[in-house]
Amino acid sequence: MTTRRFLQLDVFAPAPGAGNPLAVMLDADGLDAARMQAFAAWTNLSETIFFLPPSTGGADYRIRIFTPRMELPFAGHPSVGAAWAAVEAGLALPRGGRLVQQCAAGLLPVRVEPAQGRLQPSVRSPHARVRDEPAPDWLLAGEVFGARRGPLQPALWNNGPDWWLLELADAAAVRGWRPDMGAIAALPGNGKLAVFAAGDDGADLVVRGFAPGVGIAEDPATGSVNASIAAALHRAGRLPGHAGRYLASQGREIGRDARLQLAVDAEGEVWVGGPVHAVIRGTVDW
DSSP: OOEEEEEEEEESOSSTTSSEEEEEESOOTTOOHHHHHHHHHHHTSSOEEEEEOOSSTTOSEEEEEEOSSOEESOOHHHHHHHHHHHHHTTSOOOBTTEEEEEETTEEEEEEEEEETTEEEEEEEOOOOEEOSOOOOHHHHSSEETTEEBOSSOOEEEESSSEEEEEEBSSHHHHHTOOOOHHHHHTSTTTSOEEEEEEOOTTOSEEEEEEEGGGTEEEESOOHHHHHHHHHHHHHTTOOOSBTTEEEEEEOGGGTOOEEEEEEEOTTSOEEEEOOEEEEEEEEEEO
């Protein structure tokens, strides 16, 4: 039995308890995929990450990302949390506020910058693309589970994971939405759907993410889906906020208050970031 350093972080959280928890195993060398998957299932969090030595030049650190059921090539809150943990644990030293993360999606640029006296990471998402998958009739209706649709056509987007994106008419429709989880779970692309609309209470966008197809009824804060939404709105010429930057709110409906910072750069690439807090520090025997 090997004792390994462990963290549990709260990502996209203005204060501990407001964001999305992330399990972090800092010393995962020697674990195979089956043992990582078993640990991720045991933590029962939406994602667990495992730090490993980089296997290619140019990477400052390498992670593998697991849900309780599967490995992911990329996910937003694990990548933002990983950047924070890599610096905090001394696994990587930023050069000019920059790092490079290696994961199954490839090499991803990372910014680590001070904000309100804390390091705040942001990660460049893999390029988001629309999948050639027809939407079911119920998703194309003028009203979806009692809420009016917004102008953006529903579509399946991918930037590592697949997410269906559905714009609703306004923030109240998003916050009060009562979806049919069975219908969402049956969607192609592992049964995941995000709804969004123009924001409220200081946020430019309000977002909710439902993933019953992978065992997560509603996610508190989802970096990958927010990055795909930013890509979709940018393509439509409807990016909110100012100068390519905006703030998204997610998780309030399940007792959180996550704040995700999105930015679209001059090349049209999407960066997602936000505050990170360490809630648990210790070791695990696995």
